[in-house]
Amino acid sequence: MKIFVPADAFARALGSDAVADAIAAAAAARGVSVQIVRNGSRGMVWLEPLVELDAPEGRMAFGPFAAEDAGALFDAPDAHPKALGPTEEIAFFKRQTRLTFARVGVIDPLDLADYQAHGGLAGLRRALAMAPEGIVAEVVESGLRGRGGAGFPTGIKWRTVAAAPGPQKYIVCNADEGDSGTFADRMLIEGDPFALIEGMVIAGLAVGADRGFVYLRSEYP
Structure with a gap:
């Protein structure tokens, strides 16, 4: 399982480091193997920290995410109270064609x-x-x-x-x-x-x- 947690200045100021730690702890407690990727911001600061779950149908977004929301991400992701649906279907993104920012939020910036x-x-x-x-x-x-x-x-x-x-x-x-x-x-x-x-x-x-x-x-x- 791959989960994206932003590590940019906006998200970190809003607690994304604690969120990443909480997700890792929740996964370990459930015996779930998880890869946490610290990506860049998608630009939706009002939803930060914006956590994304890599699913077969694409990335699923959750936000604004808090450390206490981590457990439900594994127990019932579809019914998660912070679930926003597919990232690309969020109104902010739906009509965008990103060029300069095409990779921002998509990749691990340090990889x-x-x-x-x-x-x-x-x-x-x-x-x-x-x-x-x-x-x-x-x-x-x-x-x-x-x-x-x-x-x-x-x-x-x-x-x-x-x-x-x-x-x-x-x-x-x-x-x-x-x-x-x-x-x-x-x-x-x-x-x-x-x-x-x-x-x-x-x-x-x-x-x-x-x-x-x-x-x-x-x-x-």
Whole structure:
């Protein structure tokens, strides 16, 4: 049995660590073999901690989950008072097609094999087979823009850095989020960190940088 319990900052602030411990204890008391995966947030903070049970028909969601709810998850999951039904059928998700957040909440953020099983490193493998100028040209053609308020074209930025003279170039991931009400970058960093690293490596290949830094605000826990 596989159970997902988020380990992002939102969920941990709301007690997900205690929930994970309680689920492990309840499983042990019943002699049930369970794999607890600490995933990222699905983005529904009002339902955190959001526990998901991997079932044949898909993931089943329960939340907001408390430590005292753990026993019923094994005894009568269908009648659980915190049962929300299939995760993908929750109204928040039903009309979404996730791209940037496609893996967030789905994978174990610290499991590289899980990342690769869900398409991770495919872009890097392709980039390694291309010339730097080819990478830049493809990003320019894609119309990809930055995630900041200006929405600056990524390809133009990369092309400018690639053409700039100098013996040393750097890639800096700007995770300075001034709007404390969103923290979308934090969700990505916590829930899909290998995507951040992969993107930085591809950018480095494109512009000729061999060192990178991630800048975080001091307010991040």
